[in-house]
Amino acid sequence: MFKLGSVFQRTKKAASSEIEVTCASHFAKYKKKAEERKSTDCFVVTHCYCCGSPLKHPENVEKLKCIRCHSTVELRPRSTVQTAATVGTSLYTFEEFHNLVDVCNARYSNECCNLGAKNKKDQLHDIFRPIEDFVEKMFASVERLNYFCMCTTNKSKVFDSSVVSTFYNMIINLPTSRPLYKLLVCSNERLKRPKIDLRCCERTSSFLNFRWVLMIMEMPLLRESLLIFDSKKMLSPHMRAILYDVLKRCIGYMSSLDGTSAKEFVRHLQGMSAPHFVSHVDLLNIYLTFHFSRIMRKKFQEDACQGSPDLEEFCSDIKLNPKKTSNDLEIISRMVSKIWKSDGHAKTDLPHTFKFDILDYGNDWHIKTVAKLSFFYYTANQCKWKCPVSRFYNVLSDYLDYKKDYDECGRNWKCRDFTSPQALTKATENMVLIPYYPLTGQSSIAQFAMCQYPYLLSLGIKISIMEREIRKVMEHSAEQAFLKALDKKQVIEVYLRIRIRRSNVAQDSLHCIEAHRSDLQKSLRVEFVNEPGIDAGGLRKEWFSLLIKELISSDNGLFVVVDESRFSWFNVAHGGTEGASGDNLKLNYLFGIVLGLAIYNGTILDVCFPMALYKKLCGAPINRADFLELYPVTGKNLIKMMEYEGADFEGVFSLNFEITYLNVLGSGVCREELCDGGTTKQVTMENRSEYVRLWIDFYMNKSIAPMFEAFANGFYKVVKSDAFRLFSAEEVEQLLCGSHETNIDVDTLKSVTKYGAGFSQASRVIDWFWSIFDRFSAEQKRKLLEFVTGSDRIPATGISTIPFKITRLGGDSDRLPLAHTCFNELCIYDYGDRNKLQEKLSLAMHESEGYGFK
DSSP: OOOOSSSOOOOSSGGGGGOOEEOOSOHHHHHTTHHHHHHHOOEEEEEOTTTOOEEEEETTOSEEEETTTOOEEEOSOOOOOOOHHHHOSSOOOHHHHHHHHHHHHHHHHHHGGGOOSSSHHHHHHHHHHHHHHHHHHHTTOHHHHHHHHHHHOSSSSSOOHHHHHHHHHHHHTSSOSHHHHHHHHHHHHHHHOOOSOOOOSSGGGGGGGGHHHHHHHTOTTGGGGTOOOOOTTOOOHHHHHHHHHHHHHHHHHHHTOOHHHHHHHHHHHHTSOHHHHHHHHHHHHHHHHHHHHHHHHHHHTOOSOSSSOOHHHHHHTTTTSOOOOSOHHHHHHHHHHHHHHTTTOSOSSOOTTOOBOHHHHTTOHHHHHHHHHHHHHHHHHHHSOOSOGGGGOOGGGGGBOHHHHHHHHHHHTTTOOOSSHHHHHHHHIIIIIGGGOGGGOOOSSOSOOGGGSGGGSOHHHHHHHHHHHHHHHHHHHHHHHHHHHHHHTSOOOSEEEEEEOGGGHHHHHHHHHHHTGGGTTSEEEEEETTOOOOOSSHHHHHHHHHHHHHHTSTTTOSEEEOTTTOOEEEOHHHHSTTOOOHHHHHHHHHHHHHHHHHHHTTOOOOOOOOHHHHHHHHTOOOOHHHHHHHSHHHHHHHHHHHHOOOTTHHHHHOOBSEEEEEOTTSSSEEEEESSTTTTTOBOOTTTHHHHHHHHHHHHHTGGGHHHHHHHHHHHHHHOOOGGGGGOOHHHHHHHHHOOSOOSOOHHHHHHHOEEETTOOTTOHHHHHHHHHHHHSOHHHHHHHHHHHHSOSSOOTTOGGGSOOEEEEOOSSOSSOOEEETTTTEEEEOOOSSHHHHHHHHHHHHHHEETTEEO
C-alpha cells in the first residue's frame, strides 16, 4: 500500500511495512484512482540515484521521493542533449558570465564611494543582482549546466576544471555573499530534484549526463562543510549545512554510476593532474572521517542526530573543528582528538578499547556511497599512478572491530539472494525501514562491511586481519596434529621444521619442504646443522636471508638483474625456445613457497623485484608503466618509435615481428617470432601498436609463463587465506620488503624502546647510545638495525611497530655487545666511556654473522 504525499508516513496496517518511498507528484491527481491502481498496478523496484536505496513503486508513476536521502527520482525519459535550442535563447557560457561579472564590478567601482552606510547592503545586492539571476537561471535545469560544462571543454571532454574553478572563485570573491548563497541553494535544489531521468538509453554516453554533478563537486568551499578554518570570511552554520547537503548528494550520485559510465569516469580521473586528483581523494577521506566522527560523538555524547547532520549540529560543531593546517591527514587527526576531548576527557587519544561496532556504520548510506566512490578513484590510481595507496587510508579504520567486520564481509553476500521478489522485499525493509524507525529497534544485520572496501583500511589493520586468519590456521593445524598423535599413538610434529646445512641451503630447504608439504601452514622452526641456537624467530630470519640470496644468485639462473633498472626478473631464456628445465621449475616453486612463508611468518626479505611481480600475484593487469619500470631504456625507444611520423618509417627502423635475447648461458642469441610469420612480417606505421603490445606481452607474460606459474603455485600453496585479497600489489611489496623509508627515525625508535636489567632511559650508557645512533650515517643506522633485528628494513607499518629493547649485560667490560634477533633485543655492557661504546658497537655490527663472527 502506498501513501501519496510529499512526506512519507507509516500506518498501522501490516502491508505498510513494505513501503519504502512516497510518490511525490500531485497527490490530488492520483487520489481518485488509488483504489483502481491498488488492484491493477504492476510494482517494480528502482534504486535511488543518490543513496542507492531500493524503491518499490507502481510501474506507471513519473517520479518518486526517497525517504532516506529525500532526493526525487525522475522516471520520465527526457533528452539531455545540450544544444542552444534545448538550453534556450540565452547561451549560458563562461564568457557571458565573465562579461557580466566585469560589468557588475565596474558598476561597483564607480558607485562604491556613493554607497550609504545605512543602505550599503541593499545597494550592494542591487549591483550584483544580475549575477544572482544568471546563476539561478543557469541552475534551473540540468541541460543548461551540462551546456555550460560543454562550452568550457578544452582537452577534457567533461569540462575544463580551471575554467570551472575560476567561475567559483569569481563568485566567492565578490563583495557580497548573496550570489554565493544563491549558488549553494540552487545547486542543492538541482541535486535534490534533477527533473530529468538520469538513466540513459545510450549507455556509452550516460556518463556525460553527470558532468553537471562533477562541476558542482569542484566547488572549493565543500571542504568547509566538514571543517572550519580560521578566516575573516568564516561561513555561517546555515551555509555549511547547505554545502554539506550539496557534497553528500554529489557523492551519492557519482557512486551510483553503472558499469559503462563508471569506466568513462575512471578514464576522466586518469586525465586529472596529480594535485587535483589528490584534492578529491582527500575530500572523500575527510567526508568519511566526518561521518565516523559523528558515530563516535553519538556513542560518547549522544548529540549527533540519526542520518544526515541537521543545522543544529553544524551550529554546535564550531568549537570542534580544527584550525587550518597544510596537511589534510593532520586535520583529520586533530578533528578526532577534539571530538574526544570535548566530552571532558583529559586524554588526548581515544581509549585503546574503543571500537566501532559494525552495526554503527553497516547501514549508513553516507559511508557506503563515499566508499563506493573512492573505489573509482582507487581504480584510476591503479591504472595511472597519482598518489601512494596510503593516501586512501582512513585514520579511523584502526578503530574498527576488524574481527566482526571481516567475518561479516565473508558471509554478508553469500547468505543473500536478491533475485527473488520476496528476498528483495525483505532486504528493502531491512535497508530502508529498520535503521530509520526506532520503534522497530536497531537492525541486527549490517548491509555492508568496510572490508568490502579494503583500499580505505590502513595497512596495519589489514595485517592484523591476516595475522588473525593465519593464527587460526596454525592453531587448527597444531590441534589436528595433536589429535592424530593421540589417535595413532605416535609423535606427529606440530611445527614445520627446516633442518639445513649452511653449505647447501637451497637443496636442503627444498628437500625439507617436499618432505613436509602438508605442514606448510604450521608455525615455522629452523635449525642449522651442528650449530647452537633455539629458533624463537632469529634463526628463521637468517634462514630466509641466506636462502633468498642463494635463489636469486646469478649462478642459479632463475633470475637476472636487468641492467636498465637493476631489478631482478625471471630469466626470459628459460621460457623461450630453450624451455625451462624441471630443476629450474622446482626452484621457482621453492621460491614461491619461501615468499609465501615469509608473509605467513611475518618476515621481511631483502629482494628487489618490480611492481609487475606483485601485480601478477594479485591478479592485476600489467600495463606499459610496469614495462617502463623494468625496461626504462627499451620502453623509451619504443615510445620514440610510436611517436615517429616520418614517411621513411620502415627504412629507418627496419623491424620485423620477431625478438632476440641471450640464451641461458649468455653466450649466444636466440630468436623468437612475436606472431605467426613474424620473421617476414615488417613493422609499419599501421601495425606498430600491435608490435609494441606483443613486445611488452612477450617480456612481461609469455616468455616467463612456465616459471611464474611454478612460482605462483608455490606461493599460493602457503598463502591460502582470503585475507590476502585485501592487499594491493603495492601493499604486498611492503609486506615482503618492508617500508620504502630509507632514513631511520631515531626519535621514533627511542620513544618505543624498552629497557631491562638495570638500564633506564636516564642511564648514562643509554644516553651515549642514542647520541651515537643519531650521528650514524644512513648506512650505519641500517647496519645496526640489521644487527639487532636481523633485517635492515623498516616494517611496512613503520619503525614504531618494532619491539626494540636494550638490556644491561653487566659492568664495564672489553667484550662486544650481543643481540637477540628473536626478540629485537640489544644487550650491552655498562661501558666506561662513550668512545669505547661506539668502538664496540661498530665492531659488533660490522663483523658479526649468524651466531658467531667472521
